[in-house]
Amino acid sequence: MYLIQSFKRLGCSFALDDFGSGMSSFSYLKTLPIDYLKIDxxxxxxxxxxxIALEIVESIHRIGHVMQIKTIAEFVENDTIFTEIKNIGIDYVQGYGIGKPQPFILPVIKNSQEMDRNPD
Structure with missing residues (x-):
């Protein structure tokens, strides 16, 4: 716990990943000072x-917001799921419906190339 608090003082944020996949997740939720809750x-x-899956996702989102924790939906694979997640009010989404994973270096290179073309 001390380590997490030390990193948070430095400006780091923490997420509890795959929330809902095991019962121990709820005890972690109560004891760890997390900023984001990634729904399984x-x-x-x-x-x-x-x-039932819909109710679980909605419930996890409500619990997160009661605790002032931002929620993230994983596996948002298409526009229909995206729309439903948006209607629930989940804060962030992740999945192929949003974009395919890419190496981090690609956006950095692209940004660098744009800066070279437009040096202000």
């Missing part, structure tokens, strides 16, 4: 076909 993608990808 196994539930997210089923919200259109499984009412």
């Amino acid at each position: 993608g196994g539930f997210v990808k089923e919200i259109l076909t499984d009412p």
Whole structure:
């Protein structure tokens, strides 16, 4: 806990990943000073076909917001899931429906090239 608090004082943020995939997640939620709650993608990808998965995602989001924790939905694979997640009010999304993973260096190179063309 001390290590997390030390990093937070330096400006780092922390996320609890794959939340909902195990019962121990709830005890971590109560004890760790996290900033983001990443909802397990196994539930997210089923919200259109499984009412229980939808309720789980909505419940995790509500719990996160009661605790002032931002929520992130994993496995947002298409526009329909994106729309449902947006309607729930989840703060951030991640998945192929938003964009495919890419090496970090590509945006850096692109930005550098744009700066070379437009040196102000």
